[in-house]
Amino acid sequence: MTQAQTVRQISFIQAINEALRQEMHRDPDVIVMGEDIAGGGEREDFQDAWGGPMRLTKGLVNDFGRLRVRDTPISEAGFVGAGVGAAASGLRPVVDLMYVSFYGVCADQITNNAAKMHYMFGGKVKVPLTIMTGIGAGTNSAAQHSETLYSIFTHFPGLKCVVPSNPYNAKGLMAAAIRDDDPVIVFNNRQLMGLRFEDNVPEESYTVEIGKSELKTQGEDITLLGIGYTTRVCMEAAALLEERGYSVEVLDLLSLSPMDEDAILSSVKKTRKIVIVDEDYPRCSIATDISALVAEEAFDYLDAPPKRVTPPHTQVPYSRPLEALFVPTKEKVLAAALEVLE
Amino acid sequence: MSITFGRFSNQPAEFGKFGFQKLNWHAVIIAPNLKSISAIVPALRRGVEMPYEELNKESLLWMYETMVTIRRFEEQSRREADAGKLRGMHSSIGQEAVPTGICAHLNEKDYVLGTHRSHHHCIAKGLDINEMMAELLGKSTGTGKGKGGTMHIADINKGMLGANGVVGSNIPVATGVALTAKVKGTDQVSVVFFGDGASSQGVLHESMNLAGIWKLPVIFVCENNRYAEATPFEYSVAGGSVANRADGYGIPGVTIDGQSALDVFEVSKEAVSRARMGEGPTLIEAQTYRYQGHFGADDPLGYRSKEEQEYYMSRDCILMLQKHILDGAYANETQLAAIDMKCIEAVNTATEFANNSPFPDPKELITDVYVTY
Numbered sequence: 082m083t084q085a086q087t088v089r090q091i092s093f094i095q096a097i098n099e100a101l102r103q104e105m106h107r108d109p110d111v112i113v114m115g116e117d118i119a120g121g122g123e124r125e126d127f128q129d130a131w132g133g134p135m136r137l138t139k140g141l142v143n144d145f146g147r148l149r150v151r152d153t154p155i156s157e158a159g160f161v162g163a164g165v166g167a168a169a170s171g172l173r174p175v176v177d178l179m180y181v182s183f184y185g186v187c188a189d190q191i192t193n194n195a196a197k198m199h200y201m202f203g204g205k206v207k208v209p210l211t212i213m214t215g216i217g218a219g220t221n222s223a224a225q226h227s228e229t230l231y232s233i234f235t236h237f238p239g240l241k242c243v244v245p246s247n248p249y250n251a252k253g254l255m256a257a258a259i260r261d262d263d264p265v266i267v268f269n270n271r272q273l274m275g276l277r278f279e280d281n282v283p284e285e286s287y288t289v290e291i292g293k294s295e296l297k298t299q300g301e302d303i304t305l306l307g308i309g310y311t312t313r314v315c316m317e318a319a320a321l322l323e324e325r326g327y328s329v330e331v332l333d334l335l336s337l338s339p340m341d342e343d344a345i346l347s348s349v350k351k352t353r354k355i356v357i358v359d360e361d362y363p364r365c366s367i368a369t370d371i372s373a374l375v376a377e378e379a380f381d382y383l384d385a386p387p388k389r390v391t392p393p394h395t396q397v398p399y400s401r402p403l404e405a406l407f408v409p410t411k412e413k414v415l416a417a418a419l420e421v422l423e
Numbered sequence: 424m425s426i427t428f429g430r431f432s433n434q435p436a437e438f439g440k441f442g443f444q445k446l447n448w449h450a451v452i453i454a455p456n457l458k459s460i461s462a463i464v465p466a467l468r469r470g471v472e473m474p475y476e477e478l479n480k481e482s483l484l485w486m487y488e489t490m491v492t493i494r495r496f497e498e499q500s501r502r503e504a505d506a507g508k509l510r511g512m513h514s515s516i517g518q519e520a521v522p523t524g525i526c527a528h529l530n531e532k533d534y535v536l537g538t539h540r541s542h543h544h545c546i547a548k549g550l551d552i553n554e555m556m557a558e559l560l561g562k563s564t565g566t567g568k569g570k571g572g573t574m575h576i577a578d579i580n581k582g583m584l585g586a587n588g589v590v591g592s593n594i595p596v597a598t599g600v601a602l603t604a605k606v607k608g609t610d611q612v613s614v615v616f617f618g619d620g621a622s623s624q625g626v627l628h629e630s631m632n633l634a635g636i637w638k639l640p641v642i643f644v645c646e647n648n649r650y651a652e653a654t655p656f657e658y659s660v661a662g663g664s665v666a667n668r669a670d671g672y673g674i675p676g677v678t679i680d681g682q683s684a685l686d687v688f689e690v691s692k693e694a695v696s697r698a699r700m701g702e703g704p705t706l707i708e709a710q711t712y713r714y715q716g717h718f719g720a721d722d723p724l725g726y727r728s729k730e731e732q733e734y735y736m737s738r739d740c741i742l743m744l745q746k747h748i749l750d751g752a753y754a755n756e757t758q759l760a761a762i763d764m765k766c767i768e769a770v771n772t773a774t775e776f777a778n779n780s781p782f783p784d785p786k787e788l789i790t791d792v793y794v795t796y
């Protein structure tokens with residue numbers, strides 16, 4: 082893309098909406114289910130009253146009708162399980178699980194059915210289910226509405242997990258998730274939904290490959306690894322480090338399962354130092370996994386032990402000053418990076 | 424076992440007065456049909472003659488003051504939210520009569536469990552509004568030291584085991600609280616409030632079954648405010664009744680006019696009595712209405728008509744109780760105005776207290792995660 086071409090900027094929300102719309106046009110088997118994804122029940126005067134709690138599904142009901150865009154009662158075990166069944170029998174459902182903390186209500190369907198059916202049935206049944214769910218603290222919403230639970234799903238063989246960081250990859254990963262024959266969970270950070278992005282987002286449909294990371298900046302001195310929102314934090318910290326004369330490589334992981342191990346290892350073998358920035362809880366987490374990977378596979382290349390910047394092992398607090406201490410920030414990343422560098 | 428009754432029920436209710444023994448009691452209520460909303464209330468009235476005999480001046484004025492306190496508290500918390508001091512909150516305005524009529528029969532040893540929309544449950548159960556307002560603002564003097572916030576207000580000393588942000592999640596917890604009472608042989612009662620939307624969660628059914636087979640002293644109270652976010656009740660609840668679902672579990676299910684504090688008082692007296700006497704659970708579906716949007720900036724006119732709103736608001740629970748008090752000459756207008764003033768002042772004091780309180784110390788970030796670690 083040359084500078085002369087005009088850049089098409091859309092929001093994170095519009096990007097996901099566009100991917101859903103395009104996939105529904107492409108494939109009549111794609112349906113969408115969730116709480117208030119249209120809203121208004123079947124009241125004719127109030128079609129599309131909400132268009133999703135985050136407006137991710139706005140307008141879909143008008144374009145595709147209530148047969149394919151289905152508001153559900155508050156029954157996550159029921160409708161996520163129905164998504165598994167629909168996926169196994171010929172549809173490609175996209176199920177909206179409003180906030181990831183509600184996975185607890187439907188965990189059985191995700192981990193015992195969606196994840197395991199393909200294997201248990203000898204590879205003869207496919208479950209092309211997409212679950213999209215909201216993650217992230219920073220909205221004064223307290224412990225049950227602010228978690229960044231993705232690590233827990235990477236624990237389960239059979240589930241794919243992706244975490245977009247901007248509108249471009251949000252659109253492409255969503256399309257890829259829907260076309261994928263395995264169950265894929267797309268984790269969308271709520272903070273990203275309110276932000277403006279500079280990236281160009283093509284109008285035509287495209288996919289971003291699941292399992293691939295993206296190198297945001299190339300550098301020699303240190304690798305900062307971000308996931309979703311923390312990629313942004315890494316970019317901000319990288320700017321601060323560059324002011325101090327360091328050459329920084331920022332890697333946006335994008336896909337947690339499968340994970341782009343080669344990209345992580347080749348970056349760290351070059352820079353010899355890594356800071357992993359993750360908003361999920363620190364125990365048994367993806368950050369810990371990456372740290373182990375680097376320690377096991379690139380030990381001889383390292384100038385310093387891998388370093389993680391995560392929240393402490395605690396709940397997400399409601400009180401704003403405490404919540405601000407919970408999340409990874411550019412200052413914390415800077416401090417961690419300087420510790421590794423010096 | 425000697426039985427302690429609640430604030431206003433000094434003796435057990437006469438069982439069966441409202442047909443609790445007849446499982447089909449609720450069948451006389453015509454399931455509200457959206458096309459003729461105005462049919463609901465006459466239908467409710469036809470269903471049962473409420474004698475209101477226990478409602479003396481003291482209990483009426485307690486209910487009035489409690490409901491006005493809730494209304495004034497909610498008006499103020501909305502102002503605090505609008506000023507950006509909390510991100511938003513689920514207002515209980517319009518629904519004051521439900522927890523008030525029920526909590527009138529509870530004492531501090533009884534338990535109440537709530538939902539994301541629970542300020543009214545907390546106030547009716549006697550929580551300190553200073554601490555509640557401080558919690559809303561995330562202050563260290565709040566009920567949960569600012570850690571839980573508007574969706575997680577609790578005060579174990581007052582028998583409020585918490586509001587809960589996960590829809591339906593508290594229903595089995597309340598069932599377990601009733602199990603404690605049963606195992607320990609106390610006469611405590613556990614009341615769980617949940618929404619019409621929450622009635623679609625599987626745990627309601629599992630809990631009603633558990634409570635049914637074990638005859639637990641739990642009261643399942645569905646506040647049917649007609650909406651779950653932007654989803655109307657008639658879309659999401661197959662069969663058109665929550666109360667009906669009790670039938671399958673062999674427990675009484677009743678539909679009541681949740682705008683009438685008097686009806687709530689009378690019916691819940693019998694439910695609480697049943698629970699205390701070891702007769703087992705009851706499911707109450709209280710028909711009510713959420714006046715404001717679901718949360719924060721939600722505009723309810725996106726999914727319901729002005730006309731409908733006006734209809735429901737014309738049956739305001741506070742105004743209805745006020746009329747009953749005035750008609751029966753339990754108090755005059757000046758006395759009721761003085762109660763309102765008292766409530767406004769209490770809320771002002773709470774607001775000042777909350778605003779002047781400090782935020783939690785940074786080290787609170789990692790405390791209270793475990794008892795020991």
Ligand SMILES: Cc1ncc(C[n+]2csc(CCOP(=O)(O)OP(=O)(O)O)c2C)c(N)n1
Pocket residue numbers: 116155157179183186538539540588589590591617618619620621622648650651652713717
């Ligand atoms: C398990 C779960 N699913 C979804 C939500 C999001 N949510 C919060 S409140 C709400 C609607 C609840 O409706 P209802 O039970 O009728 O209670 P009301 O808001 O009317 O008081 C929803 C869907 C949630 N908090 N928990």
Ligand SMILES: [Mg+2]
Pocket residue numbers: 618619620646647648649650651652
């Ligand atoms: Mg409701």
